[in-house]
Amino acid sequence: MNSRFGAILTALAAAALFGATTPIAKALLGATSPFMVAGLFYLGSGLGLGIAIVVRRSRTPVGARSHQRVNRDGWPWLIGAIVAGGVAGPALLMLGLSSTPAATSSLLLNLEGVLTAVIAWVVFRENVDVQVFLGMVSIVAAGVVLSWYPGEADMPLGALLIIGACLCWAIDNNLTRKVATNDAMVIACMKGLFAGPVNLAIALMTGTALPAAGTLAVAMLTGLAGYGVSLVLFVVALRHLGAARTGAYFSAAPLFGVALAFVLWPEWPTVAFWVAAVLMAIGIALHIRERHEHAHTHQWLEHTHRHAHDEHHQHEHDFPYSGDKPHTHTHVHPPITHSHAHFPDAHHRHRH
Template sequence: MKHAQSHLWPGVPLALLSAVLFGAAAPFAKLLLGVMPPQMLAGLLYLGAGIGLAAVQGGRMALGLPTPEAPLRRHDRPWLAAVVLFGGVAGPLLLMLGLTRSSAASGSLLLNLEGLATLLIAWVVFRENVDRRLMLGAFSILAGAAVLSWGGEGVRLDAGAALIAAACLAWGIDNNLTRKLSSADPLATATIKGLVAGSVNVGLALVLGASVPSAATIGMAAVVGFLGVGVSLVLFMLALRHLGAARTGAYFSLAPFIGAVIAVSLLHEPVTAQLVVAGLLMGVGLCLHLAERHEHEHVHGVLEHEHVHVHDEHHQHHHDGPVVEPHSHWHRHAPLRHTHPHYPDLHHQHGHR
């Protein structure tokens, strides 16, 4: 009975909270776009995320607070480099180039391809289990996002559209590759990604002729970036551990609707038919996902890895002395056959017929 009550926890709340923070950042970032070019803003948001998370890490170390998370290892470096390249550098750069060659309406609609790209890559390349309910829910959420961003101009399939679609593909790859790092400390990964990607984008913006914003504007961008990019990314990585890339990406696709609701509440934007229809479609998609119950007899083969854990049904290894849970260390899983509801998390990456 324990599994029946807990298979949604904590992955689903983590993914939804990540979407809330990212979606909430959108209306505030929109205000900042009035005083700086998009690439400078993207760079400052990522830098704010990296610096803020680095400060959290520094404070944790200064206070002597222990962390049970597994550290990044040498074998994680190629994945980390790929995540920074695709998600932190290529994605924002392709988006900025695309937006300068495309209309705002087309750009908004095409950005919804990120969720679809994440799901398809997870399904086709990484063989995550994707059933009919998940697919219908994901398309319902994406349809809601498309309705929300529809500007009446349609989608123009020009060079700008191709660049924006390429940006979404880069972020879809990034989301799936980030799963490879989800067993390690997400704070360290997000800090490195923010600092490197932010520095690159700010540098490119300055080379392209952008001026340095005022200190107050930089501070505002840093706060928005810390919460909307940094903390959101940490939560996204934690959700990846429990849900896999396809489901985490689908829940994260709720971010545009969350941003629109906040814009209505805080910026007093009007409640439109688009917002209502988008909310209904996304609500249907969310209900389909929450109702998903993937349960069957499955076999766990021998597995060795490192991540934070407690001694639950999947972790029955021996310790020589007393332990404090949760903790992290390299451990070995013996073969196990059982039945319970599960997602394609760190321990359930088996195939399906």
């Protein structure tokens, strides 16, 4: 399987894990507050990934450990992403949910993918063509169909807070793209360890007590999978696809959530579910069929990420290397001009 389809499947897997948290969160909300659930999800993500990082580090040769951290230049971007997506976003969402009907909230949450794409296209100049744009429209339309309840979609003041939350997450997605070549597990762990305590503090200050041990464990394990592993996969997809396309695939999360809900609480899927599934499939198909190719110039670049030797990675090593396996080290890309099909990945962020 080539890297293109591998990256798409990675983004869809991230969406599936995140979407699966929705019905579980719905069940947990009957026992505790939204801020407590968000805090436990994030904390479970941060602690679980932290343990995995410690285990991985213990098995990694000392000389290779420097690659398992975020580069100094990446910290401003990562801190901005954490503040926007891990602190401001959840806070605005919870405040908005307190005064906004559930149907309206579900519709508004579809804006995250749209705003992610708009920021990627307008601010960071990711390329977009008609096919990609129509695919994005189809995917967002699927989310709207899935969450539409006729007669309930009014626009209270709280809706502005939910739109603000979507904007925060869109900013988070685009800022995370700037550090996506760094260790994905470290990035996801740091987000969880920052956002978890903040959300828990808000919950405790508003009078919510910690849930029973069983509920606490379920919430944290769910967070590890749906917020932690999902975010690791999302960052890897960002590395290869860019923010707009990864955000579009991630917009499939509600469909996976509804599908799991049908499994947990068996009933025949509604017509809206099947319409949304068709629209989602059309959108994904349009994206998969994309072929963006033109002559472009790579500027001099030095960075660190996991890679195999291809037309963009033809360099010497100061350590034994057979050349047949992916590996991680600091390497330099000299200037080169050529033409081939590409995505706005870590090596193709040129203007058009």
